[in-house]
Structure formats: C-alpha cells, structure tokens
Amino acid sequence: MAEELETTEVEAPQQEHEPEPPALDPETAARRAAALAHVRKFGDPVLKSRALPVERFDDTLREEIGRMTAIMRDGLGIGLAATQLGVMHRVLVYRIGEDASLAALVNPEIQWSSSDSETVEEGCLSLPGIHVDVERPLHVRVRARDEDGEEIEIEASGLEARVIQHEVDHLDGVLMLDRTTREQRKQAMRALREAAEAARAA
Numbered sequence: 001m002a003e004e005l006e007t008t009e010v011e012a013p014q015q016e017h018e019p020e021p022p023a024l025d026p027e028t029a030a031r032r033a034a035a036l037a038h039v040r041k042f043g044d045p046v047l048k049s050r051a052l053p054v055e056r057f058d059d060t061l062r063e064e065i066g067r068m069t070a071i072m073r074d075g076l077g078i079g080l081a082a083t084q085l086g087v088m089h090r091v092l093v094y095r096i097g098e099d100a101s102l103a104a105l106v107n108p109e110i111q112w113s114s115s116d117s118e119t120v121e122e123g124c125l126s127l128p129g130i131h132v133d134v135e136r137p138l139h140v141r142v143r144a145r146d147e148d149g150e151e152i153e154i155e156a157s158g159l160e161a162r163v164i165q166h167e168v169d170h171l172d173g174v175l176m177l178d179r180t181t182r183e184q185r186k187q188a189m190r191a192l193r194e195a196a197e198a199a200r201a202a
C-alpha cells in the first residue's frame with residue numbers, strides 16, 4: 001500500500017497536493033506565504049488555549065490590531081483571532097469582501113444566537129488546505145469594544161455571523177475541527193498528518 005502511494009507520487013508529482021484554488025500572481029502568492037508564516041498552525045498548543053480579556057486600550061493594542069489586519073489581508077483571510085498569532089488576547093479582526101469595512105472586536109461576547117442554523121464549509125488559516133462542514137446559528141448579536149475601548153454592538157447574519165463565531169471559538173481554544181462531523185474530523189486529521197509527513201520528507 002505504502003509502496004503503491006510512493007510510486008504514484010513519483011510518477012505524478014503534480015498530484016501530491018490538493019490543487020490550489022485560483023492561481024495567484026507570484027507577488028500575491030509570495031506575500032501570502034510570508035503572512036501565513038506568522039500564523040500558528042494546527043498542533044500548536046496556543047490554538048487550544050483560552051485567551052484573556054484585554055484590559056488596556058493603548059497603543060500596544062492598536063499596533064497589535066494593525067498587525068493582525070495586515071496578516072489577515074496579506075494572508076487572504078476573512079478573519080483572524082489574536083491567538084492564531086500566539087497573542088493570548090481576546091481580539092479578533094474580520095473583513096467580509098474587499099469592499100466591506102474592516103472590523104476589530106475586542107473582548108467580544110456573543111449575547112444571542114438564533115435557533116435557525118446553517119451548515120457551510122469552512123476553512124482556517126491555521127489549518128491550510130483543510131475544509132470541513134460546520135453547523136452554526138445564522139444570526140448573532142455580539143457585544144464588544146473597539147480598539148479605543150468604546151462599547152459596540154453588532155448584529156450579524158450569514159457569512160459575517162459565521163466568521164465572528166469561528167474567531168470567537170479561536171479565542172476559547174476551539175477549532176472548526178471540534179465542530180464538524182466525526183467522519184470529516186477523521187479525514188482532516190489524516191490529511192494534516194500526511195501533509196506533515198510530506199513536509200518532513202521534503
């Protein structure tokens with residue numbers, strides 16, 4: 001079995017990895033790779049840890065948010081939690097689509113979520129190449145503070161609600177793998193293991 005796999009890889013190296021979604025121009029791809037190098041990947045214990053509330057709304061926090069925003073943008077992500085950069089603060093940023101405004105939520109708390117839910121495939125910058133179905137409430141109401149400490153309340157639906165919930169999960173040490181089916185989790189773990197082995201062999 002193992003031999004068979006190796007032979008296949010030698011004969012068809014282009015089949016080794018999943019095809020990358022839409023090819024990026026080299027500059028964008030290089031910027032993305034540089035950004036993703038800062039993102040903690042699956043297996044890193046910080047991704048399983050709970051972040052602490054922010055108490056000081058100072059320049060350090062605003063710099064942290066600026067850095068998160070830049071990494072999310074260059075990494076072509078739509079959301080990022082501070083824990084993904086190894087910073088144990090309850091901070092998340094997101095932007096749904098290029099024309100949308102950037103949102104930064106500090107100490108976010110989901111106050112209410114709808115009983116109607118939807119199952120949609122998710123990805124995660126900490127789990128490159130992995131996509132799993134996750135069922136989440138369609139609507140949420142979130143209370144948080146902005147980067148200056150002002151209280152804000154957001155009502156979000158659809159993709160925005162989904163991204164907020166995914167990132168709040170990160171702040172609690174919860175990954176999308178913890179919220180998918182047992183079967184998809186198993187498949188994802190296998191793919192991650194194979195990718196790690198391939199990286200070691202390279």
Ligand code: ZN
Pocket residue numbers: 123124125126166170
């Ligand atoms: Zn994620």
